[in-house]
Amino acid sequence: MLDIEEVEKLLRSEPEGTFAGIIPVDFAGRTVNMESFRNLADEYGCWIIEDACHAPGGFFTDSNGNNQLCGNGKFSDLAIFSFHPVKHIACGEGGMITTNNEELYKKLLLLRTHGITKDPSLLHENHGGWYYEMQELGYNYRLTDFQAALGISQLKRADEGLARRREIAQVYFESFRNNPKILSQSGVVQGHGYHLYIIQVERRKELYDFLRSKNIFCQVHYIPVHLLPYYKSFGWKKGQFPNAEKYYEQCLSLPMFPSLSENELKYVIESINSFFN
Numbered sequence: 641m642l643d644i645e646e647v648e649k650l651l652r653s654e655p656e657g658t659f660a661g662i663i664p665v666d667f668a669g670r671t672v673n674m675e676s677f678r679n680l681a682d683e684y685g686c687w688i689i690e691d692a693c694h695a696p697g698g699f700f701t702d703s704n705g706n707n708q709l710c711g712n713g714k715f716s717d718l719a720i721f722s723f724h725p726v727k728h729i730a731c732g733e734g735g736m737i738t739t740n741n742e743e744l745y746k747k748l749l750l751l752r753t754h755g756i757t758k759d760p761s762l763l764h765e766n767h768g769g770w771y772y773e774m775q776e777l778g779y780n781y782r783l784t785d786f787q788a789a790l791g792i793s794q795l796k797r798a799d800e801g802l803a804r805r806r807e808i809a810q811v812y813f814e815s816f817r818n819n820p821k822i823l824s825q826s827g828v829v830q831g832h833g834y835h836l837y838i839i840q841v842e843r844r845k846e847l848y849d850f851l852r853s854k855n856i857f858c859q860v861h862y863i864p865v866h867l868l869p870y871y872k873s874f875g876w877k878k879g880q881f882p883n884a885e886k887y888y889e890q891c892l893s894l895p896m897f898p899s900l901s902e903n904e905l906k907y908v909i910e911s912i913n914s915f916f917n
């Protein structure tokens with residue numbers, strides 16, 4: 641998770657205006673306290689884009705004791721969701737942006753469709769019913785109708801899927817809580833969206849290979865971005881983000897999806913325990 645104290649230190653260390661915005665990620669589905677980030681962002685004149693791709697249905701509790709769903713538009717300027725096949729709601733590809741800012745909303749509509757509008761209130765001229773204007777350089781960022789239909793049907797099952805994810809998390813947590821080989825785990829956290837359930841272990845690669853040999857396909861989320869060739873080409877180096885690097889050494893994402901059966905879940909847990917025994 642983005643450490644708000646580190647962000648504040650960074651904002652304070654440079655002249656005002658150096659940083660334009662903050663992009664907190666609801667990592668693994670654990671929802672960032674966006675109220676705290678909003679207060680910080682306002683102090684330094686920054687915008688906020690909340691990357692809520694991992695956390696549809698996730699929430700945090702604000703300073704008044706109210707649960708705030710991620711992406712509800714109260715704190716961030718924009719929140720982004722992904723409908724890639726591995727996400728909670730899948731449309732094949734594509735995504736969604738939520739906002740309560742009308743100006744940004746209108747701008748997004750324009751950018752989505754080649755910078756073209758037919759809205760009479762926005763036109764510079766109007767030659768008749770057929771008339772439209774291209775007002776900016778935009779894109780084709782439209783979700784197809786077929787994908788949207790799939791998305792709407794998935795939305796109906798979203799609560800059920802989230803409830804099952806939370807059940808699975810509970811089982812993992814109970815199974816590993818007294819196991820000293822599991823150095824940390826996502827755990828049971830109120831409001832967690834559980835896109836991922838992550839454990840940290842020594843001998844991570846060995847465990848990964850062992851599970852794979854038993855037909856259990858885990859994943860590692862994520863390789864620190866500053867160590868990837870593209871970012872390295874800007875001069876980022878090993879050692880600059882020690883927490884991300886240390887985390888990467890030990891993290892392993894366990895199977896986490898609503899259709900994971902009780903037997904499969906049991907098999908995963910038994911296999912992990914048998915590796916350590």
Ligand SMILES: *Cc1c(COP(=O)(O)O)cnc(C)c1O
Binds near residue numbers: 665693723724733734
């Ligand atoms: C999947 C994902 C994205 C990217 O989504 P796309 O639909 O591929 O653009 C961005 N951020 C996070 C945290 C994600 O999980």
